[in-house]
Amino acid sequence: MKHNRRQWLGALGAGAAAGAFPQNVAAQGEAPKAGPLDISDYQPKSMLRIKETKVARSRYPVIDVHSHLSWTRKSQNGVSLAGERRFVWPAERVLQTMDRKNIRAMVNLTGGYDSGLEEAIAKFDKAHPGRFYTFTEPSYSRLLEPNYPQLQADAIAQAHRAGARGLKILKTLGLYLRENITSGKLVAIDDRRFDPMWDACGQLNLPVAIHIADPVAFFTPTDRFNERFEELNRHPDWSFHGLDFPSLAALLEARNRVFARHPKTQFIGLHVGHMAEDLDNVSEALDRYPNMSVDIAARIGELGRQPRRARQFFDRYQDRILFGTDAVPEGHETPQQIFGDELYEIYYRFLETDDEYFDYAPAPIPPQGRWRIYGLRLPDEILRKVYNANAAKVLRIDI
Ligand SMILES: [Zn+2]
Structure with a gap:
């Protein structure tokens, strides 16, 4: 037998x-052998047969605290100079997707300042009350004026009067802005000239959404050991390795000194406190600075590849994690964040289901790195906080 x-x-x-x-x-008697393959041509398909859950609408209404519905195309390295161009997205189109995807409100972080800010507020916040909240941005072109610290604080008060709901800090501060705007020494994040600006935000209850660093891999050489090699190869200017760039640790320390010096100002550390690869680091900062919260924008690729650690993080900081996507319009250079149904369905699937090994972005893999993610299946109570309650608290709005 x-x-x-x-x-x-x-x-x-x-x-x-x-x-x-x-x-x-x-x-x-020989197995067929493939020739050499360019890594950019390699698109392996998973042979796993596993559950795929479509989450068309979020379980609770969403406040997306991180989007770019209007923005300025900066002429040089993120520093605003003459010749910059403003772009504003049509609100009606955005609203269609919002309604389909159960998005109650969107925060437009890059509202700009002066007339650009007023235009964004008129087209979004005022035209559709309760659906859009626009943040202002500093104007660094005035940095060389001797009374810049006061001017910038006054500009915050003016933006507040115009209807701005917060301040957005791009990584221009710390990585691009220099003493002579585009030349000279880099201006530090904790430079004293910005103290009146941070204080003004605290006094006016304007949260500061701050983004001062990028993925850890952007601070290491773009070589065969770099886990975001393909991404950096597509965008060589995204690398902060070498030249006179500060280290990632130095940037975070400077940011932390700002948090410590301005305890009455609320800070949202964008992209999981710019350190989603090291949740111990983010946890330490959250423990030390009660005025800090984080969003998850453009980092579910990081959170979702460490689902057990991420789940602990959500349990512990469930009152301080905000939903955000970093949504940008079609045609933008970051295809993993194109605003649309698919983007939101991936975020909802990540937060609500226990699906395994799925793509973290609509763009062809790998937009960030060659890995897939696992859902967290957050309990209802945490989901509700992350989807809207935490953001409502920071923005001081009713949901
Ligand atoms: Zn962003």
């Missing part, structure tokens, strides 16, 4: 081989 079974298996093996490979290869 045993002997027969072995014969049968042998026959099956031979048959399978003959079916799988061209006859001549099987006859030579």
